[in-house]
Amino acid sequence: MRAKKSFKKIQIFKGFLLSYILILILPFAFGSFVYFKALDIIEKDAKDARIFMLEQSSTIIDNYLKDLNKTVVSMSLNQNLNTLMYMNQPGYGSSDVYYLSLTQKEMKSFSASTTFESSIYVFLKKSDLVMTKTDTVFGIKEYYLTNHYNMPYDTWNQQILDSVHKMDIDPDNIIIDQLIPQNEKRYLTYVQTLPLSAPEKKLGAIVALINTDDINKLLMAVDESGTGYTYILDKNGRVITGVSNDSRRDFPSVSIDPGTARGFLFEKIDGEEMAVIHTQSQFNKWTYVTVLPTKVFWDKAIYIKKVILAIVIISLLMGVGISIYLTGRNLRPIQETMLTLRKVFKGELGNGRNEYDFLKNGVTKLINTHEEMKKSMENQALLMKSTFISRLIHGEINDQNEMEILSEHLDINLTGKRHIAAIIVLNRFSNPVNREALIEQDINRAIIENVIEKHMGLNCFTHIIDADQIALLLNFNIDDDRECEKIIETIFDNVKNELQEIFNINVNFSVGNLYGKVSDINLSFSEAKNALTAFNEINTDSSIIWYRDVKKESSGYYYPVELELQLINMAKSGNKNDIDRVMDIIYEENFVQRSLTNYMEYNLFFDMRGTIIKIIGDTGSKLDIKEVISSNYSSMEIRDIFNTMKTAYYSICNEARNKKKSHNSQLLEKLVEYIQSNYFSSEVSACNIAAQFNISESYFSQFFKEQTGETFSDFLEKMRINRACELLTGKTMSVEDTSRLVGYNSAYTFRRAFKRVMGVLPTEYRG
Numbered sequence: 001m002r003a004k005k006s007f008k009k010i011q012i013f014k015g016f017l018l019s020y021i022l023i024l025i026l027p028f029a030f031g032s033f034v035y036f037k038a039l040d041i042i043e044k045d046a047k048d049a050r051i052f053m054l055e056q057s058s059t060i061i062d063n064y065l066k067d068l069n070k071t072v073v074s075m076s077l078n079q080n081l082n083t084l085m086y087m088n089q090p091g092y093g094s095s096d097v098y099y100l101s102l103t104q105k106e107m108k109s110f111s112a113s114t115t116f117e118s119s120i121y122v123f124l125k126k127s128d129l130v131m132t133k134t135d136t137v138f139g140i141k142e143y144y145l146t147n148h149y150n151m152p153y154d155t156w157n158q159q160i161l162d163s164v165h166k167m168d169i170d171p172d173n174i175i176i177d178q179l180i181p182q183n184e185k186r187y188l189t190y191v192q193t194l195p196l197s198a199p200e201k202k203l204g205a206i207v208a209l210i211n212t213d214d215i216n217k218l219l220m221a222v223d224e225s226g227t228g229y230t231y232i233l234d235k236n237g238r239v240i241t242g243v244s245n246d247s248r249r250d251f252p253s254v255s256i257d258p259g260t261a262r263g264f265l266f267e268k269i270d271g272e273e274m275a276v277i278h279t280q281s282q283f284n285k286w287t288y289v290t291v292l293p294t295k296v297f298w299d300k301a302i303y304i305k306k307v308i309l310a311i312v313i314i315s316l317l318m319g320v321g322i323s324i325y326l327t328g329r330n331l332r333p334i335q336e337t338m339l340t341l342r343k344v345f346k347g348e349l350g351n352g353r354n355e356y357d358f359l360k361n362g363v364t365k366l367i368n369t370h371e372e373m374k375k376s377m378e379n380q381a382l383l384m385k386s387t388f389i390s391r392l393i394h395g396e397i398n399d400q401n402e403m404e405i406l407s408e409h410l411d412i413n414l415t416g417k418r419h420i421a422a423i424i425v426l427n428r429f430s431n432p433v434n435r436e437a438l439i440e441q442d443i444n445r446a447i448i449e450n451v452i453e454k455h456m457g458l459n460c461f462t463h464i465i466d467a468d469q470i471a472l473l474l475n476f477n478i479d480d481d482r483e484c485e486k487i488i489e490t491i492f493d494n495v496k497n498e499l500q501e502i503f504n505i506n507v508n509f510s511v512g513n514l515y516g517k518v519s520d521i522n523l524s525f526s527e528a529k530n531a532l533t534a535f536n537e538i539n540t541d542s543s544i545i546w547y548r549d550v551k552k553e554s555s556g557y558y559y560p561v562e563l564e565l566q567l568i569n570m571a572k573s574g575n576k577n578d579i580d581r582v583m584d585i586i587y588e589e590n591f592v593q594r595s596l597t598n599y600m601e602y603n604l605f606f607d608m609r610g611t612i613i614k615i616i617g618d619t620g621s622k623l624d625i626k627e628v629i630s631s632n633y634s635s636m637e638i639r640d641i642f643n644t645m646k647t648a649y650y651s652i653c654n655e656a657r658n659k660k661k662s663h664n665s666q667l668l669e670k671l672v673e674y675i676q677s678n679y680f681s682s683e684v685s686a687c688n689i690a691a692q693f694n695i696s697e698s699y700f701s702q703f704f705k706e707q708t709g710e711t712f713s714d715f716l717e718k719m720r721i722n723r724a725c726e727l728l729t730g731k732t733m734s735v736e737d738t739s740r741l742v743g744y745n746s747a748y749t750f751r752r753a754f755k756r757v758m759g760v761l762p763t764e765y766r767g
Contacts, residue, residue: 021323032312042304045599047264050277052603053222054288055262056610060218060617061232062283068118068190069167072206076196078106081122085194085203089127089138100129100136107133109694118211123161124194124204160207164199165191169210169284171240186212188241212241219243228274228292235285242289252291254278266294385410389463392518393421393471393525403518412461414518416475418484421525422492422511423532424448426468441467444505451498455491471528473521481514489544496543509544510535557596557604558589564611571615571649574657579649587642605641612648621652667693668707671700679719680743686712720744721757728766735762 075081080103090097107122122131123140130137137143140161144153151159159170170189190208193199219230220243231242231251239251252269254276262279269291278289388406407414426444448470449462456474463471476484492509499505512527527547535545563582570578590596590604616623636644671689678684689712690700704712720742727738739750754762 021320038308039305047277049599049602050222050290050292051262051264051279053606054277054279054290056606057218057222058279058281058286058288060610060613061215061286062281064617065169065284068208068210071120072167072190072192072208073196075107075120075122075206076192076194078103080106082195084129085124085126087127089129104131104133104136107131119209121207121209122194122204123207125161126203160189160191161205162202163193164202165193165205166199167192169234169240171234171238186241188212188215215241216243222290223292225292225296227296228290230288230290233287233289240286254289254291256287256289385412385461386463388412389461389471389473390465393463393473393521414475416459416477416518417479418476418481418514418516419518419521419524420474420476420484420488420512420514421521421528422472422474422488422509423465423525423528424452424470424472424495425508425510425532425535426470426505438467444503445470447503447505448495448499448507451495451503455495455498469532471525475518476514484514485546492544507543508535510547511544512547557600558594559586559604559607564607567611567649568615568618571652572619572656574653574660576650576653579653580646583642583646583649587638591638601638608645612645612652615652619652619656621655623648623651623655664703664707667703671704675716675719679716679723680741682743682745684716684743716743717753718757721754724750724754724762725758725765728762731766738762 080099084099084103087099090100119132121143123129124131125140128139130140130143137146140157141153144156168191170191187209190210192206193202194204194206195201215232219232219241220226222230223243227245229242229244229251231244232240233256234240242251244251252274254267254269255265256263256276256278260278260280261282263277265276267274267276273294275292275294276289277292278287280287388410389412392403403414406412426441426448445464452460452462452472459475461473463473465471474488476487478484488511496507496509499507510528510532512524512531515521515524531545531547531549563586567579567582570582586608596604612623615621671693674689674692675684686701687697690697693700695703701712704715708715724738724742727733727741728735733741735751736747739747742750744750744753751761754760754765758765
């Protein structure tokens with residue numbers, strides 16, 4: 001007999017345990033799916049991050065090369081340079097020296113981007129000249145002997161001057177300063193054969209030497225670990241330049257499809273599996289490649305994988321343990337219920353085939369007492385309604401049939417097209433501490449429920465959720481959410497006003513979102529609670545707070561192009577205050593109004609750092625690009641990162657202001673000196689002076705007015721009239737002669753100007 005009971009006990013235990021295990025398997029299966037999806041996303045992010053960094057490097061280099069192309073084309077089209085390339089080498093005293101001097105002077109007006117250190121040389125074969133912005137070397141071989149490549153002169157001459165190049169770039173070469181042999185640098189050689197319209201004539205070449213150190217610094221940022229290779233291939237597959245973990249080794253050859261714009265693959269190199277990431281520039285078809293050890297590339301993914309796997313295993317073990325515990329705990333009430341039924345009915349139920357059969361008999365017996373219990377249930381109807389509403393708003397009723405049966409049984413009408421939950425807060429700032437206050441609060445709750453029922457009728461149900469909080473469930477038979485919201489606001493305003501004016505009760509409301517299904521009312525209630533939390537944290541005059549108005553989180557970062565352009569322009573103009581304002585806006589939008597993921601924060605800071613690097617390149621700032629690139633933002637607080645970036649902007653602003661101030665002072669000094677030396681010439685005009693200083697007439701006029709406080713014409717007129725006053729004092733020179741000596745072609749014009757400045761005519765002044 002005992003064996004039979006033990007067997008039954010084991011059977012029901014297994015039944016309970018199996019049901020819990022099945023319930024446990026479902027979230028475990030879903031969790032496994034999410035786990036593998038998360039790994040895919042992490043791996044994709046790792047790939048995209050590397051490709052993004054390569055593309056950023058490509059963009060910076062492409063922009064520099066585009067600017068260099070424009071500069072070289074402008075130089076190639078220079079009329080004096082085209083004249084000089086057909087001349088023989090001018091000797092001392094030759095009139096051709098004029099063209100050489102003029103070409104040398106005009107070269108100074110050509111400037112390429114200063115993103116990377118570079119030097120531009122013009123080689124003219126017929127005149128055997130090498131020209132730069134600052135110097136001219138007579139003799140191409142003389143130049144080579146001073147600064148030569150790591151190749152014989154004949155080879156160098158053949159490659160550079162005796163071959164046709166159309167904006168070609170050769171891989172980095174070593175150039176040695178003959179005067180300082182240890183001063184060895186590596187350069188990319190950019191060559192454009194002259195003339196531009198007929199390069200096959202090979203009359204010369206424009207050569208730009210681009211220091212690879214700056215480019216390599218940019219590439220080093222792609223591989224922060226320093227364990228792999230990052231390099232650039234031209235469209236022919238030659239290595240342009242790059243950085244590696246071992247300078248003694250060549251860059252590895254990898255299997256990249258030349259037609260692929262971007263890609264990722266694994267490849268074994270020297271017996272070690274490596275991750276190869278590459279992207280291709282659409283500008284010049286250069287391929288940017290990063291080769292990293294697989295373990296370095298996947299370090300974050302492997303770590304997260306181990307952590308998640310450990311969590312899953314621990315959760316599974318805990319789940320099995322909890323299932324066993326719950327099985328035992330749930331089995332105990334059944335056994336206790338059976339014992340109770342035996343005591344109550346004293347053998348009337350029999351033993352049954354098993355516990356479930358016995359319980360079935362017990363339930364059948366209990367149904368016979370239904371009529372007796374019905375009256376008691378009617379007395380408890382209000383409590384049951386409250387319980388139903390409580391279960392509904394807390395999401396404890398998931399079965400639609402159960403919901404319909406219970407609502408019909410309790411006479412609760414939940415039909416409608418839109419459903420919403422709200423919370424009404426009674427005396428939000430009061431804190432009852434005694435019996436009288438609690439009794440008063442109970443009375444107030446009853447008043448509030450009556451007022452709400454008066455205004456809402458059968459479309460609203462209430463449930464007390466706390467001493468000073470009442471949950472409201474509202475139903476509407478209209479589809480328009482905005483119309484529903486207007487109705488709610490009107491009703492709540494009327495309720496508040498009536499309670500305050502008649503009963504002196506102050507209430508506030510928090511409201512969730514509208515839903516089409518009543519089964520979703522728990523979501524609306526949860527939102528109303530969140531809105532209530534926000535309501536308690538803010539100080540507002542409004543009595544209604546909607547969940548939609550509560551600050552939401554966002555996964556995308558805020559850094560539009562317009563804002564970046566503002567920062568660039570402000571930095572170039574030295575405007576610190578506006579930079580502070582814009583940086584604060586970026587901080588507010590991303591870290592107050594949004595909640596960014598680590599990946600989004602990383603991309604935001606990378607973009608912001610790229611802006612600073614772009615400004616440094618555009619302005620020629622002395623700020624160290626390496627310092628900006630190497631800043632370890634991952635170990636810094638967000639405010640510290642912003643302060644670091646602000647400091648960089650401040651440095652750029654200070655340089656811009658100082659440069660502008662120094663340049664303005666020098667330019668003004670030269671302008672005034674020129675005017676003082678040439679004011680007596682009738683040819684002096686704003687147009688001629690602007691052309692003399694290679695600036696536009698409008699800029700000259702505006703600049704002169706800003707720096708001196710008066711217009712150029714007024715300044716020139718006063719200078720001429722002051723000199724005229726000195727000449728007229730001598731009483732030996734006629735007014736006509738005086739007007740000519742001070743730059744006026746007409747004595748009539750001179751008289752009018754003199755009258756305008758001095759208030760009298762020249763003859764009256766001499767008087």
